[in-house]
Amino acid sequence: MTDQSDTLRSELRARLPDRLPPRLGVAVSGGGDSVALLHLLHEITQDEQTKLFAATVNHGLRPEAAAEADQVAELAARLGIPHETLLWQGWDGSGNLQDQARQARYRLLTDWARRSDIPAVALGHTADDQAETVLMRLGRASGVNGLSGMPYARDQNGITLLRPMLGITRKSLRDYLSQLGESWIEDPSNHDQKFDRIKAREALTELGPLGISAQSLARVAENLAQAREALALYTQETARKIAKVDGGDVCIDRNGFGLLPVEIQRRLVVGAIAWIAGQGYPPRGATVDQAVTAVGEGRTLTLAGCLLISHQDKTWFCRELNAVATETAAPLEVWDKRFVLSGPQTAGAEVRALGEAGLPQVPDWRALGKPRQALLSSPAVWSGENLLAAPLADYSNGWTAEFAPQKPEFYSSLLSH
Incomplete structure (x- = not known):
């Protein structure tokens, strides 16, 4: 040799x-x-x-x-x-x-x-x-x-x-x-x-x-990769303090967000969108800047298959209903590349978005304290036009919604961008 x-x-x-x-x-x-x-x-x-x-x-x-x-x-x-x-x-x-x-x-x-x-x-x-x-x-x-x-x-x-x-x-x-x-x-x-x-x-x-x-x-590139890792770690630590996961959504405290350096604000926005909508090319710089501004000003914005919703002193990052309106899966299959729903064996059961037709069938959904639009895009179990369950809307009827095995935990996902 x-x-x-x-x-x-x-x-x-x-x-x-x-x-x-x-x-x-x-x-x-x-x-x-x-x-x-x-x-x-x-x-x-x-x-x-x-x-x-x-x-x-x-x-x-x-x-x-x-x-x-x-x-x-x-x-x-x-x-x-x-x-x-x-x-x-x-x-x-x-x-x-x-x-x-x-x-x-x-x-x-x-x-x-x-x-x-x-x-x-x-x-x-x-x-x-x-x-x-x-x-x-x-x-x-x-x-x-x-x-x-x-x-x-x-x-x-x-x-x-x-x-x-x-x-x-x-x-x-x-x-x-x-x-x-x-x-x-x-x-x-x-x-x-x-x-x-x-x-x-x-x-x-x-x-x-x-x-x-x-x-x-x-x-x-290697030197900057080390800087990237340091910034990602700071973003993760910050997210643990000002962001919480609720079902498939990320809820960010706007007051805490406003105190962050712009670079960390951008990373948190990109990370939340990527975790919800899936990996791929991140939104371009100008689009990310719009999202950062929308969070700071408490405005609603649609971006990359996600919906940013101002609710009280928080901004919710959730899936946009239009992005999943035609998504279907059988129980135990992965829906929207994120969720697996399981429950009682039911002939003809199908997983679809809760949507406008399903939300009125969920008792007391307002008591959850979540924005209405965030619930619309959550996974639900249907039999034809009859709603059987909506686990993330606190209407389980024996059904559970869990993340797919390959789906990373939100906070750890912030280290992978």
Whole structure:
């Protein structure tokens, strides 16, 4: 084993969990970064009690994609690593192609991991990818979160996504593969100037004389990631003092909110919205500013599938009724990606929003002290047009509403943004 191999392996291992899970996944596109990751993880897992599994996402966007996935399968077989090709189907041609493909890739990988009992999947993002991300976010005038770049680890759909190579350059990985005598696939889109990421890649070559490199920008991102973690911890501690969870809603004391630094106000707003409406891209800066102002002034606002309601000296963050008006689920299934309702076996029972038709059937709902609109979007059990139960409106009839297993607790979720 060469000194370079030892160095890369040491750097990569330092960014992985201290104890690897018994089964670890790795996403391999066939490009140089992911092929190097596959080899390095193969070396690492030989010495640890971990079995490695590989997956390739075929987006079906290029004629060569199927053959490239087959090449990865052959490489994995040569290394004795189980491999599966995941095919993206169903894109209707709408929306931003790169964004749609990215979301599909993560969905396919996390579905594969859950299906295969794999708790964590390693991804091949490098210091160059991190630097390009920081440059693009500079162009959008991002704050601390945006400029901290991609995290080394994050949870998505109940699977931990690991990026252990964010401190390693693309060149060093290709040098390593060349020493191994290993080939890789060059994606032609990596030279397509219509993509912002490729423009950022070209811009990096011009910034070298200023000392701005992939490695320096990756270090900037890491420094800001530490600041992000400190701010997230302060936000969590603050939330425990001025915010409470009531069913699926978050109720914030406006007086306490008004005393906070603006950055913490913004983080609390974004965190509450993300916890209620689901993870995804957070609202843009100007929209978040509107929400912060609405809380401070006690105004009602609809934002990202949530409703902010002023009620006495509090602001309630709740699900917007329109966002769940057509959501249905059977008992014991997940409704609105948040709740699981269970109760007496009832033929034809269905979970839907309580809504305008259901609230009048709930006795004494006013005694709960909650805003009417917050109750409308809560989950209820129906048989046709007859309301059987509304557990979060204190009308249970033997039914309970619990958070889905993958749903994080609100306060802990504030550390994941």
